[in-house]
Amino acid sequence: MPSIFRRTHWAPALGVTFLLTLGACSGGGGGGESADDPITVGISLPLTGDFSEPGKGVQQGYEAWAKIVNDRGGLLGRKVELKILDDQSSADRVVADYEQLIGSDQVDLVVGPFSTRLVVPAGRVASEYGMLFVEPAGAANEVFTQGFKNLFYAAPAVAQDHYNHLATYILALPADQRPKTVAYAAMDDPFAQGTAYGLKAKLEAGGIKTVVDEVYPPNTTDFGSIAAKIAASKADMVVGGSQYQDGVNLIVALQQLRYQPKMAAFSTAPTEPEFAKAIGNKTEGILSPTGYSQDAPYPSNKEFVEKYTAQFGKAPEEDQANAYTTGQVVEAAVTAAGCAEQGECQQKLIDWVHANKVETVVGPLTWDATGKPQGAHMIQQWIGGEIKIVLPDATKEAALLYPKPAW
Amino acid sequence: MPSGGLLLQSIILGLLLGGLYALLAAGLTLYFGIMRVVMIAHSAFLILAAYLAWWSNERLGVDPLLSLLVTVPLFFGAGVLLQRMLLSRLRAATLTMMSVLLTFAIALIIEGLLGYAFSGTQRRIQLGYGSASFGLFGARIAVVKLIAFGLAVLALGSLYLLMKRTSFGWALRATIQHQDAARLVGIDTERIAGFGFGLGLATAAVGGTALSLDTTIYPSLHWHWIGPLMAIIVVGGLGSVPGAAAAAMLLGLGQSLLQIPMGTTWAQTVFYVALFATLAFRPQGFFGGRLAQRF
Numbered sequence: 001m002p003s004i005f006r007r008t009h010w011a012p013a014l015g016v017t018f019l020l021t022l023g024a025c026s027g028g029g030g031g032g033e034s035a036d037d038p039i040t041v042g043i044s045l046p047l048t049g050d051f052s053e054p055g056k057g058v059q060q061g062y063e064a065w066a067k068i069v070n071d072r073g074g075l076l077g078r079k080v081e082l083k084i085l086d087d088q089s090s091a092d093r094v095v096a097d098y099e100q101l102i103g104s105d106q107v108d109l110v111v112g113p114f115s116t117r118l119v120v121p122a123g124r125v126a127s128e129y130g131m132l133f134v135e136p137a138g139a140a141n142e143v144f145t146q147g148f149k150n151l152f153y154a155a156p157a158v159a160q161d162h163y164n165h166l167a168t169y170i171l172a173l174p175a176d177q178r179p180k181t182v183a184y185a186a187m188d189d190p191f192a193q194g195t196a197y198g199l200k201a202k203l204e205a206g207g208i209k210t211v212v213d214e215v216y217p218p219n220t221t222d223f224g225s226i227a228a229k230i231a232a233s234k235a236d237m238v239v240g241g242s243q244y245q246d247g248v249n250l251i252v253a254l255q256q257l258r259y260q261p262k263m264a265a266f267s268t269a270p271t272e273p274e275f276a277k278a279i280g281n282k283t284e285g286i287l288s289p290t291g292y293s294q295d296a297p298y299p300s301n302k303e304f305v306e307k308y309t310a311q312f313g314k315a316p317e318e319d320q321a322n323a324y325t326t327g328q329v330v331e332a333a334v335t336a337a338g339c340a341e342q343g344e345c346q347q348k349l350i351d352w353v354h355a356n357k358v359e360t361v362v363g364p365l366t367w368d369a370t371g372k373p374q375g376a377h378m379i380q381q382w383i384g385g386e387i388k389i390v391l392p393d394a395t396k397e398a399a400l401l402y403p404k405p406a407w
Numbered sequence: 408m409p410s411g412g413l414l415l416q417s418i419i420l421g422l423l424l425g426g427l428y429a430l431l432a433a434g435l436t437l438y439f440g441i442m443r444v445v446m447i448a449h450s451a452f453l454i455l456a457a458y459l460a461w462w463s464n465e466r467l468g469v470d471p472l473l474s475l476l477v478t479v480p481l482f483f484g485a486g487v488l489l490q491r492m493l494l495s496r497l498r499a500a501t502l503t504m505m506s507v508l509l510t511f512a513i514a515l516i517i518e519g520l521l522g523y524a525f526s527g528t529q530r531r532i533q534l535g536y537g538s539a540s541f542g543l544f545g546a547r548i549a550v551v552k553l554i555a556f557g558l559a560v561l562a563l564g565s566l567y568l569l570m571k572r573t574s575f576g577w578a579l580r581a582t583i584q585h586q587d588a589a590r591l592v593g594i595d596t597e598r599i600a601g602f603g604f605g606l607g608l609a610t611a612a613v614g615g616t617a618l619s620l621d622t623t624i625y626p627s628l629h630w631h632w633i634g635p636l637m638a639i640i641v642v643g644g645l646g647s648v649p650g651a652a653a654a655a656m657l658l659g660l661g662q663s664l665l666q667i668p669m670g671t672t673w674a675q676t677v678f679y680v681a682l683f684a685t686l687a688f689r690p691q692g693f694f695g696g697r698l699a700q701r702f
């Protein structure tokens with residue numbers, strides 16, 4: 001066993017020497033050298049495997065951010081360089097990746113991967129090293145119950161809060177106009193169900209009755225029976241906690257039964273580019289919360305949409321926008337703190353983000369102590385064959401249609 | 408207690424769904440009858456046919472039903488080739504087992520090719536009459552669901568006539584009932600088995616097209632279908648087409664009605680409860696077939 005014995009001692013020794021050399025370099029180099037050094041940002045993304053589609057979207061968002069910052073002259077006068085590793089959508093890989101990025105690659109900053117399943121383990125590594133960890137995807141509640149003090153979700157709201165503006169709007173209606181009964185159908189998925197149940201909790205607290213409460217498994221393809229239940233209840237309003245295909249199929253099944261609610265709200269599906277065609281353009285009056293809109297009038301959004309479109313040949317979607325927002329938050333913190341490296345600087349960055357509001361492409365963001373964003377999603381509505389922002393009043397493009405026209 | 412209206416609506420939806428299940432399961436029970444093979448790839452072929460129907464509507468602008476003119480002969484040919492080139496070469500002793508592996512591979516290949524050609528994006532055929540429906544005693548019947556049901560009746564009806572009234576059908580049934588005896592009376596069972604397989608796959612072409620009218624399709628969708636379809640053919644008595652049809656109607660209706668008190672998640676278990684009950688109490692199936700007794 002001597003060879004193994006020796007090897008186990010070798011590796012750390014070599015590592016320590018390496019780190020010391022690195023430390024000596026950056027310490028001894030002085031201000032002049034660090035100003036020329038690029039700021040490296042370490043990221044692990046699911047470029048293959050289950051989350052490869054959204055993973056690539058997030059990658060494009062980060063690349064757009066780096067390019068726009070560098071074209072502007074960089075961060076603190078230093079160029080931004082991304083170091084992206086592929087975690088194959090695996091929670092084990094993502095831990096190893098961030099260990100490597102922070103420990104051996106000595107990146108100056110890290111930002112988050114995609115999906116709750118990967119954000120939590122990655123956040124734990126970043127937390128152990130005391131690194132600021134802003135992440136673009138990880139809206140589920142469990143992200144904020146881990147006791148992280150260094151994590152921030154760079155989006156307007158967690159799933160439960162997506163419909164907040166709509167809940168406020170409904171409860172502000174005069175009592176005789178308010179919908180009196182609501183039917184809920186939600187996919188058995190923490191995100192999709194979270195959106196519907198967030199609204200349900202608020203409406204029930206406001207005295208609006210729940211008449212149908214259906215939960216269906218993610219593989220459901222036949223929505224006839226669920227639609228029959230909803231149609232038979234004659235609910236004034238229908239709320240779908242949907243992803244994509246389930247939302248489309250449920251809406252078509254409801255239309256086949258000639259169910260005409262006064263208000264219909266579905267998460268995710270109505271904001272997808274293929275939605276209108278998929279349901280035969282019978283979209284009139286459908287509401288949907290959205291975390292990002294290319295038309296949102298926030299100052300940096302116009303620049304983002306223009307430059308992103310020039311770089312990639314198409315307009316950005318929500319995944320890209322969330323990654324870009326992550327970049328904007330880190331950028332604001334670095335600019336304010338005047339530093340970007342491992343060590344004490346990271347705590348300065350974390351404290352700054354906790355204490356400040358950041359203007360981003362998804363609006364101004366602030367966070368509570370657990371890193372949960374304090375906003376709500378915009379509400380969009382299909383009006384005359386186009387999807388338009390209707391809530392909140394500050395960003396709206398059109399007035400909300402209620403009761404909705406027949407679909 | 409559900410209202411009368413909801414009950415009637417659920418019964419109608421259940422019958423329409425059951426008809427579709429019957430069509431989708433017909434081929435599966437046929438393969439088993441003919442060759443004792445478990446054809447895992449059957450639902451993958453269904454999705455392939457659904458994609459071809461979607462594609463002909465999207466790219467060529469023709470009604471998806473017209474795609475049947477091409478897909479039915481194409482699938483028949485593919486079925487004959489599949490049986491002659493691959494399945495008939497498996498050793499008889501391990502046929503059932505190895506056919507699972509072989510057709511599993513075929514299912515994966517089809518899924519992969521679909522993903523490669525059409526990407527993983529979820530597709531849905533856009534029809535002018537996609538959400539049209541008409542009333543019947545206060546319940547609504549969706550036109551697309553009725554068309555799918557009509558296709559099922561038509562396909563299963565022709566299959567029945569073919570099996571009962573033509574000499575090919577007699578030969579096919581003889582092959583299903585007793586292969587050696589059929590060979591003794593001069594039936595070329597190899598050839599008949601090939602054609603029988605083609606027939607099974609042709610029903611997949613019709614079934615896939617019917618399915619595409621009212622569902623969103625994506626390459627991995629077939630995994631959701633193979634379980635319920637397998638349960639249907641076991642309950643119906645392996646190898647019996649009328650048995651499978653009866654079981655499909657019953658389970659479709661059961662699923663639809665159970666959804667009212669139990670919700671979607673638990674109503675899905677009706678297939679597996681029926682499967683376990685069949686295997687435990689009446690392994691030859693509840694509707695005629697006797698083949699399963701041999702295993």
